[in-house]
Amino acid sequence: MDINEQLNILKRGVSELITEKELKKKLELAREEGRPLRVKLGLDPTAPDIHLGHSVVLRKLKQFQDLGHEVYLIIGDFTGMIGDPTGKSVTRKQLTEEEVRENAKTYREQFSKILNPDKTKLVFNSNWLSDLNLSDVIELSSKYTVARMLEREDFSQRYKSGKPISIHEFIYPLMQGYDSVAIKADIELGGTDQKFNLLVGRHLQKEFGQKPQVIMMMPILEGLDGVNKMSKSLDNYIGINDEPKDMYGKVMSIPDSLITRYFELLTDVPEDKINEMKKSMEEDRVNPMNFKKELARIIVTEYHGQDAAREAEKEFKRVFSQGKLPEDIPEVIIEQKDLEDGKMWIVHLIAATGLVKSNSEARRMIKQGAVSINDEKHKSINEDIKVEDGMIIRIGKRRFAKIKLPD
Amino acid sequence: MDINEQLNILKRGVSELITEKELKKKLELAREEGRPLRVKLGLDPTAPDIHLGHSVVLRKLKQFQDLGHEVYLIIGDFTGMIGDPTGKSVTRKQLTEEEVRENAKTYREQFSKILNPDKTKLVFNSNWLSDLNLSDVIELSSKYTVARMLEREDFSQRYKSGKPISIHEFIYPLMQGYDSVAIKADIELGGTDQKFNLLVGRHLQKEFGQKPQVIMMMPILEGLDGVNKMSKSLDNYIGINDEPKDMYGKVMSIPDSLITRYFELLTDVPEDKINEMKKSMEEDRVNPMNFKKELARIIVTEYHGQDAAREAEKEFKRVFSQGKLPEDIPEVIIEQKDLEDGKMWIVHLIAATGLVKSNSEARRMIKQGAVSINDEKHKSINEDIKVEDGMIIRIGKRRFAKIKLPD
Numbered sequence: 001m002d003i004n005e006q007l008n009i010l011k012r013g014v015s016e017l018i019t020e021k022e023l024k025k026k027l028e029l030a031r032e033e034g035r036p037l038r039v040k041l042g043l044d045p046t047a048p049d050i051h052l053g054h055s056v057v058l059r060k061l062k063q064f065q066d067l068g069h070e071v072y073l074i075i076g077d078f079t080g081m082i083g084d085p086t087g088k089s090v091t092r093k094q095l096t097e098e099e100v101r102e103n104a105k106t107y108r109e110q111f112s113k114i115l116n117p118d119k120t121k122l123v124f125n126s127n128w129l130s131d132l133n134l135s136d137v138i139e140l141s142s143k144y145t146v147a148r149m150l151e152r153e154d155f156s157q158r159y160k161s162g163k164p165i166s167i168h169e170f171i172y173p174l175m176q177g178y179d180s181v182a183i184k185a186d187i188e189l190g191g192t193d194q195k196f197n198l199l200v201g202r203h204l205q206k207e208f209g210q211k212p213q214v215i216m217m218m219p220i221l222e223g224l225d226g227v228n229k230m231s232k233s234l235d236n237y238i239g240i241n242d243e244p245k246d247m248y249g250k251v252m253s254i255p256d257s258l259i260t261r262y263f264e265l266l267t268d269v270p271e272d273k274i275n276e277m278k279k280s281m282e283e284d285r286v287n288p289m290n291f292k293k294e295l296a297r298i299i300v301t302e303y304h305g306q307d308a309a310r311e312a313e314k315e316f317k318r319v320f321s322q323g324k325l326p327e328d329i330p331e332v333i334i335e336q337k338d339l340e341d342g343k344m345w346i347v348h349l350i351a352a353t354g355l356v357k358s359n360s361e362a363r364r365m366i367k368q369g370a371v372s373i374n375d376e377k378h379k380s381i382n383e384d385i386k387v388e389d390g391m392i393i394r395i396g397k398r399r400f401a402k403i404k405l406p407d
Numbered sequence: 408m409d410i411n412e413q414l415n416i417l418k419r420g421v422s423e424l425i426t427e428k429e430l431k432k433k434l435e436l437a438r439e440e441g442r443p444l445r446v447k448l449g450l451d452p453t454a455p456d457i458h459l460g461h462s463v464v465l466r467k468l469k470q471f472q473d474l475g476h477e478v479y480l481i482i483g484d485f486t487g488m489i490g491d492p493t494g495k496s497v498t499r500k501q502l503t504e505e506e507v508r509e510n511a512k513t514y515r516e517q518f519s520k521i522l523n524p525d526k527t528k529l530v531f532n533s534n535w536l537s538d539l540n541l542s543d544v545i546e547l548s549s550k551y552t553v554a555r556m557l558e559r560e561d562f563s564q565r566y567k568s569g570k571p572i573s574i575h576e577f578i579y580p581l582m583q584g585y586d587s588v589a590i591k592a593d594i595e596l597g598g599t600d601q602k603f604n605l606l607v608g609r610h611l612q613k614e615f616g617q618k619p620q621v622i623m624m625m626p627i628l629e630g631l632d633g634v635n636k637m638s639k640s641l642d643n644y645i646g647i648n649d650e651p652k653d654m655y656g657k658v659m660s661i662p663d664s665l666i667t668r669y670f671e672l673l674t675d676v677p678e679d680k681i682n683e684m685k686k687s688m689e690e691d692r693v694n695p696m697n698f699k700k701e702l703a704r705i706i707v708t709e710y711h712g713q714d715a716a717r718e719a720e721k722e723f724k725r726v727f728s729q730g731k732l733p734e735d736i737p738e739v740i741i742e743q744k745d746l747e748d749g750k751m752w753i754v755h756l757i758a759a760t761g762l763v764k765s766n767s768e769a770r771r772m773i774k775q776g777a778v779s780i781n782d783e784k785h786k787s788i789n790e791d792i793k794v795e796d797g798m799i800i801r802i803g804k805r806r807f808a809k810i811k812l813p814d
Contacts, residue, residue: 145573147569
């Protein structure tokens with residue numbers, strides 16, 4: 001494949017590339033010298049639960065692998081094991097070495113669903129960072145100025161509004177950047193929100209006499225709500241370990257406005273075909289639902305195979321298009337002793353199904369009108385429900401439970 | 408001696424004390440527990456050449472020693488051996504370990520002229536700083552904020568005027584402060600220009616669960632010009648290794664306005680006596696010259712003993728009060744072959760005496776009217792001088808040379 005064709009593949013979906021010229025040169029050099037490029041991705045060491053938001057970057061890494069290059073996944077275990085010395089940051093909780101290794105194992109399992117494990121190196125940055133002493137840290141931090149660091153958006157906002165920034169927070173981006181020096185990265189990938197840190201790596205490589213890495217930033221994928229970043233905490237995500245029918249159903253629930261964006265970032269469907277879809281929807285020639293089904297089928301196939309995708313599609317049709325119940329609904333056993341006069345407070349009943357996480361979520365779902373019992377909506381939380389064997393409880397469009405009431 | 412008397416001695420000449428209450432408490436506790444206080448002074452590891460400016464702080468340390476306490480001189484060898492990683496700072500040139508040890512030896516010799524060596528510990532901060540690793544540095548730097556660091560005057564000025572501050576410069580004050588943690592300092596001394604750094608030490612001790620050190624700041628001593636800080640580079644200093652007659656003469660050259668300040672900071676003359684002097688000079692009852700002579704005698708006695716002081720005084724009288732030549736004038740040999748028709752250009756002649764450092768200094772001295780030859784002023788640099796054996800050359804008030812002209 002000639003270099004321009006390679007470039008076209010690699011540029012697809014990319015938000016910003018610094019710089020295209022350098023990437024081209026690196027691709028050419030790699031070909032001449034017969035050496036693979038080192039493509040870096042930095043990872044948080046906290047427990048991973050990978051969803052399609054992450055897959056945008058991972059699929060890009062896979063493209064590099066398919067072109068013969070090597071992927072370095074850098075696990076930031078060093079910072080993870082330090083935690084946050086001020087104890088203020090919840091997201092930077094201190095991990096034990098065991099937790100870090102355990103998380104890394106989970107990463108490996110999940111990544112192998114997208115990446116080629118033979119061309120993926122999983123490395124821990126404690127390998128080099130724990131060797132640094134005070135004198136190394138001084139050298140490293142002499143290579144960056146306070147003013148430039150304060151340009152990072154979150155720092156500048158906090159500084160201006162008088163919120164404290166501890167000095168060690170200036171060291172973290174340098175450490176992340178130093179990872180690029182340590183592995184001699186040719187290219188680093190990241191989300192657009194990582195631009196500052198990615199540039200620090202580029203800067204430090206120059207300071208340490210290396211060729212600066214190319215930076216490739218991928219867009220942040222919107223979640224099921226079509227507005228916010230896909231994330232676990234917002235519960236608007238499609239996990240790559242989701243069951244086929246959940247995955248299928250979730251894709252079917254995205255707003256039409258996201259269809260072509262998902263095609264671009266989550267599939268290999270050629271761009272001209274995607275443009276054609278866009279046009280046909282704009283001109284109202286095709287029902288967007290058809291494209292959504294195709295998208296759902298492609299995505300489920302990628303993670304679970306063709307058979308599972310076909311099965312999920314059938315199931316979806318049964319339940320949603322034809323209004324029928326899904327084939328296997330989980331049973332929830334309610335004990336007689338938990339009932340009073342055969343009745344249970346609706347909030348407790350919904351919570352007991354396990355379809356929600358807490359009483360308060362149950363309450364919220366009921367108030368939102370998302371709860372049906374035997375196909376009848378229940379919107380009041382001040383109700384006791386007569387519980388019967390075989391009762392079907394449904395929350396939202398896709399969550400079902402069947403009550404089992406032993407005699 | 409009761410605690411209040413001790414306090415009165417220790418407070419003499421002090422510019423700022425943080426806090427007097429804490430110092431009192433520490434003195435009380437030391438007495439109760441029978442343990443000496445640890446009094447810290449941080450020192451630059453570059454070649455020392457101690458002058459009376461330094462002695463202000465050293466004399467204060469000596470007072471602590473006389474009250475039974477211990478002095479810790481912390482040599483900042485760690486920073487010295489790193490140098491300035493950006494290579495921009497001339498004052499922070501990189502020293503070898505050997506140079507550091509050599510300088511420390513010089514320090515020890517010079518300090519023992521003021522301090523009690525039995526109660527003086529000379530320690531190198533590389534002892535603890537070279538053990539710090541990245542994780543320790545992160546912990547240390549988490550204990551101070553960027554905003555507070557930017558309050559330091561030089562940093563805030565540079566930041567505001569857009570001059571770069573490298574991040575490692577934020578680590579230096581933390582290192583100096585950490586020295587206080589490492590030796591568990593009870594008190595730290597320094598010049599008023601060190602206030603920020605001294606406070607960092609106090610802050611870090613609290614963060615590391617120690618009782619915060621008391622900070623005692625001494626005023627910056629003006630040099631012979633009466634205006635600028637006494638310093639070697641301004642050549643307005645009295646070195647503690649100066650010859651008795653030079654030391655005496657230099658003290659005699661200070662402006663009258665400095666007399667009582669020197670008494671206060673450089674001698675043990677009681678304060679009420681100093682106040683009396685001040686008054687009598689204000690009321691023109693006494694010629695300031697008399698006090699200056701007393702000051703000169705006291706200072707020379709401190710560093711060279713009574714006999715040397717008496718000798719220096721006599722010499723001073725001979726030369727200045729009675730207009731006679733000093734007793735031993737260094738001879739300078741001028742060779743016949745360096746003359747033309749027995750003459751020499753005045754600039755070369757003055758330079759040849761070795762009383763000035765260069766032709767350009769010779770030129771300047773001549774133009775200033777500071778040069779006499781056989782008691783006759785020569786102000787033109789366009790003159791050739793007939794050189795004769797026994798000729799007396801004088802520069803300023805105190806520098807003499809006698810020409811020796813071999814046949």
